[in-house]
Amino acid sequence: MWTVTLADLRMRARQFAVAVLGATLVFAMALIMAGLAGSFDAEARRTVASVGADSYVVGSGVGGPFTSPAALPGRMLATIRHEPGVLQADPLVVQPSLAVSTPTGKQFVHLIGVRPDGLGAPHVGTGRPLAGAGQAVVDDITKLSVGQTFSIGPHRFTVVGTVHGLDYLAGVPIVFLTLHDAQQAALGGHRDMTAVAVRGIPQSVPHGLTVMSADQARQDILVPLQQAKGSISTIRNFLFCVAVVIIAVVVYLSALERRRDFAVLKAIGSSTRWLYGGMAVQAATIALLSGLLALAIEPLMAAGIPMQLAVPGSARAALPVLALAIGLLASLAGLRQAVRADPALAFGSA
Amino acid sequence: MALLDVHDLVVEYISGDYVVRPLDGLNLAADDGELVLLLGPSGSGKTTLLSCLAGILTPTSGSITVAGRQVTALDAAALARYRRETVGVVFQGFNLIASLSARENVGVPLRLSGRRGRDIRSRADALLDSVGLGDRLGHRPGQLSGGQQQRVAIARALALNPPVLLADEPTAHLDHVQVEVVVGLLRRLAAPGRTVLVATHDDRMIPLADQVVEMAPKLTAEVVAPARVELKKGELVFAQGSRGTLVYVVESGRIEIVRELANGSEERLALVGPGEYFGELGPMLGLPRSATARAMQKSVLTSYSARDFRHRAGAGERERIKLIEPRTAASPRRERAASATK
Secondary structure, three states: OHHHHHHHHHHOHHHHHHHHHHHHHHHHHHHHHHHHHHHHHHHHHHHHHHHOOOEEEEEOOOOOOOOOOOOEOOOHHHHHHOOOOEEEEEEEEEEEEEEEEEOOEEEEEEEEEEOOOOOOOOOOOEEOOOOOOOEEEEEHHHOOOOOOEEEEOOEEEEEEEEEOOOEEOOOEEEEEEEHHHHHHHHOOOOOOEOEEEEEEOOOOOOOOEEEEEHHHHHHHHHHHHHHHHHHHHHHHHHHHHHHHHHHHHHHHHHHHHOHHHHHHHHHOOOOHHHHHHHHHHHHHHHHHHHHHHHHHHHHHHHOOOOOOOOOOHHHHHHHHHHHHHHHHHHHHHHHHHHHHOOHHHHHOOO | OOOEEEEEEEEEEEEOOEEEEEEEEEEEEEOOOOEEEEEOOOOOOHHHHHHHHOOOOOOOEEEEEEOOEEHHHOOHHHHHHHHHHOEEEEEOOEOOOOOOOHHHHHHHHHHHOOOOHHHHHHHHHHHHHHOOOOOOOOOOHHHOOHHHHHHHHHHHHOOOOOOEEEEEOOOOOOOHHHHHHHHHHHHHHOEOOEEEEEEEOOHHHHHHOOEEEEOOOOOOOOOOOOEEEEEOOOOEEEOOOOOOOEEEEEEEOOEEEEEEEOOOOEEEEEEEOOOEEEEEHHHHHOOOOOOEEEEOOOEEEEEEEHHHHHHHHHOOHHHOOEOOOOOOEEOOOOOOOOEEEO
16 A cells, blocks of 8 residues: 555655645644734733732722723722731732834833832843833833833833833733833823732732732733634634645545546455555645644744744644644545446556 | 356446446356457457456356356455456556556555565566566556556566456557567466456457457358248347347338337337338447337348348349438347357
8 A cells, every 4th residue: 555655646746745835834824823822821921920929909890900900099009018918019000002102103012010129020131120210111022122212192211121022912012111100101190000919819908909819810811812812713723624625635636537546456456445545645644744844834934923923832742643634534535536436447448 | 167157147237328238148168278369349248248257347147157166146355355366457558557666566466465575576576577577677657668568467467376367458559569479478378277368359369269259240251041031010120239140121011129228118219111221230340239129010021141231232232222220230039149169
């Protein structure tokens, strides 16, 4: 079976190369889609982890500290700091999806106001940490460099440092300001806060407030992305279907061209199972080769996408297995030809 | 007992709307080591018979016994094994697998039989060497001449050393030099331990054969005297699918020519009246009757041998015989589908 199968693959190399190319691109796209969905989880995890809080105190009924902020009176902070279970508590001012004007134009960012020495203060990659008024630390997705300026309404800020990988809601970068500046820019100058980041877990909180774990805060970030993730998953499934179709078409056409071969092979004693086995091996070979090539070219394709993709290791590991299954599914397209091949056809003249 | 015995074999199938019976009660016996020639024109049932002998086509009735085993009684698995081990087939047009080399083509039946690696290679090489292609082992069919491809096909058919070798029109695509090589090879292969059956319309092979089976009656050179045939209403002149040697001219009465359809009904093709003739093509071409001829009323015909009829028609008697649609050919007596002559 291997001899006949591989010889046919060799003879129809161009035909199969086209199928491999098509299936490779489709598999790579599917990996990128997995990376896109994975990036939503990864960015949420990084953002929440960067704050360093075990829990957050927010207003009752609020979805989470990063997505649906509601102002809390600043005086509440002292109360929370005295609650049992609280090791450290620092105020945050969060304003998601805020438009800022940069030298290159308007862009949307998430604004987070922090105390420079408190929980949530960013660890800069380049430049220096936040130290005072008018300063900002930005994620490098903004393309802003140290020394550049941007404005939020009438307020102007200078970038003193940059961080990498602090973004959420599908790659929207975070801009860190001092608490005071954030109150000016987002809360009209009121000395309020939108959440309290806590090391430890408060045993109780004042009426009208509630405690969320860091994990709940992370889950909350993902809520607005559920539909997007669902759509990505659907597109991924479509892509796998396209891969099935590409391979199936080639296998089917090959089977059509090989009808006389099948008839001859049956006439000299081969079984339908043997013939189908050959086609299954061909389809699986195309699919597996495509899967492996997709793993190789996915990073090259991902480099052209302006988001930090996070292809889960499980998706990479599963691809060859999935490709194999896709190949076997596609090979069913040729099964009918193998079953219907009439050995009597072998007696016809060429 | 003969190595190969075919008894009262009938093959019937539906083609379009009507029933075709390419084999009708064929009998054949071949001994071990014989070269049997199945001789006849296209459509005479040669390939149909080979398909039955190869276990590819199930006959409508009758039996085929090879080496004491009744082929027509085998189940699917046993039939596949029979095709692998008992018969080797050399197909018309070679039918080699284009993607495989000569060695790989010959190796296919060996792989199918479960042999492995070196064993296959050495057997394939030996077979190709024996047919004079020891220096073409790695060549694909496209790189070989017709004769060379035919020899690869023969080597493939011999891979599992079957006791019966079937060859369908082995000289059809070859020039005279290649014909000589292939025919000589087939003659050599017909030796104790192996019977070779060759289906061909090429009568140049006759001198080499141990037995010739005429798959269709030949237009005999013998001129049979014209005979008067009297028919009652409804009586058959000949039946569709039968074979015959006579052509009929209607003297009086009326003859209906009908084709029997697959659903059991009949389609009328023509009504033949006094001065008209019918049934000439079957005897002349060696084909079975393609329709049934039946008397519509009390009728009188004159029967002629085909050669006599052709002679008379050419000599001016045509003026007396009115041409109608020449669709059928005839004999009131059913004849054997094939006659074996040793």
